[in-house]
Amino acid sequence: MRILGKGIMRSKWFAMVADFCPHGFCLFAVVSSLSLVANAQWTPVHARETKTITVSGPSGHSHTVGRQGTFDRNSSGFELEELSVVGGTSKDTHLKNAQGYFVLVNDTKRAYQMDAQPPSTSPPWIGRTAAIGEEMVEGRQCLIFPVYEEDGSGNRQLIGKTWKDPTIPLEVRQDITIPGGQGVATHIIMMRSEITTGQEPDKFLFKIPSDFEITQPPLPSK
8 A cells, every 4th residue: 555645655654653652643654744855955944733643443433642743854854743642741753864764762762764765855745646726724825735545556545635835845734534454544634833944953853862772663463
């Protein structure tokens, strides 16, 4: 399975990330708006970010987790999401730099390397899908792109939309529903607000702390 419209994502990440993240609700790591980029002059960005993840089962029961925090990007295209559970102490850190994409788990001081593919220098949605409209979101004129799930045979299913400001470029809003096995579905809504540009973030934000162990993610549960 692949997610198109935001770049290619791997379905095995869902199980991997859910296994070691607190509460099992770090699924947004898979469809994170972080774009693996480097060695290009990007517009530095700082923004507030909120994310709501609702997992629904076939019986109609659902569980919702809200997360809030910050998003930062520097002029090299390195990006950092730091989100904490609303009303809780759990914190998720997602980092992309020249070495790849990492999920940092503060409790265990581990940095799980989710992807080590060579960095790209263009936004992941360029050339993936065509825009289907425009809308003002958080004071920014955004293009609306469809997001598709694609299986190994190339069959595509529309699972939501994403709103992106092409002038920065930056994803400002995301609304997708990811179907799962046995009637389970995961609905993710992401919003970025209080967006400021032009101020270069501290370079140390995009480095893995020296006391963290870099390792591969655990295998999915069977």
